[in-house]
Amino acid sequence: MVTLYDVPADDLIQEVADRLEDRIEQPDWIQFAKTGSSRELPPQDDDFWFVRAASVLRKLATKGPLGVERLAVEYGGRKRGSTRYRVAKAHTDTGSKKIIRVILQQLEEEDLVESAGGDGRRLSDNGRAFLDDAAASAFESLDRPELERYA
Numbered sequence: 001m002v003t004l005y006d007v008p009a010d011d012l013i014q015e016v017a018d019r020l021e022d023r024i025e026q027p028d029w030i031q032f033a034k035t036g037s038s039r040e041l042p043p044q045d046d047d048f049w050f051v052r053a054a055s056v057l058r059k060l061a062t063k064g065p066l067g068v069e070r071l072a073v074e075y076g077g078r079k080r081g082s083t084r085y086r087v088a089k090a091h092t093d094t095g096s097k098k099i100i101r102v103i104l105q106q107l108e109e110e111d112l113v114e115s116a117g118g119d120g121r122r123l124s125d126n127g128r129a130f131l132d133d134a135a136a137s138a139f140e141s142l143d144r145p146e147l148e149r150y151a
Contacts, residue, residue: 002136004061015138016054016131017047024053024106036072036095038079053103060113060123061131067120071100 004012026049034042035052045051052075059074060066066074075095104121107113112127123131 002132002139004058004131004135007135007138007142009058011138011142012131012135013051013054013058015134015141016057017050019130019134020050020053020057021047023110024050024103026050027102030099033096033099035099036075036077036093038077038093049103052099053107056100056103057107057112057123057127057131060121061128065116065119065122068097068101068104069094070120071095071104072097075100 030042030049032042034040056071059071072094076093077095079091079093104113107127108115108121111124112130113121114124114127116122
C-alpha cells in the first residue's frame, strides 16, 4: 500500500490540489490578499488556494496536530529590514493566519480535518484515506526510469 511518505512532496501536493478543486471553493478576496506581511504582492498562480490547502493537509499528516499559529510560522518568510531596505538584521515574519484559518475550516467541512482540542487540528480518518488514495495515484503516474531495465 502506497502512503504519502512514498511519493515526492511536490507530486503529492499537485495531485491533492487537483482533487481539492472539486471539493472546496476559492474565496473572491484571495486575488487581493497577500500570503503574509513579508510579501509584497498577492499570489500570482490561479490555483494557489488549492495548492496551499493541499500543502496544509500534508503538513497536518506529517507534523500534526497543528494550530493556526504554528502553521502561520511554517508558511512565514524572511522580512526585509526596514521600509527603505537598508542593511539590517534578518527577521522572519509569519504567514497569513486568515488564509490558513479559512482553509482549515473548509477542510473541516469536507471531513478531512478534525479538531484536536487545545492542540489545534489533526487529520481525520477520511483525510488519511484521501491522502493515501492521492498518493497511490501520484505514485502510478511517476516516471521511474530505474525500473525500465527490468522490463
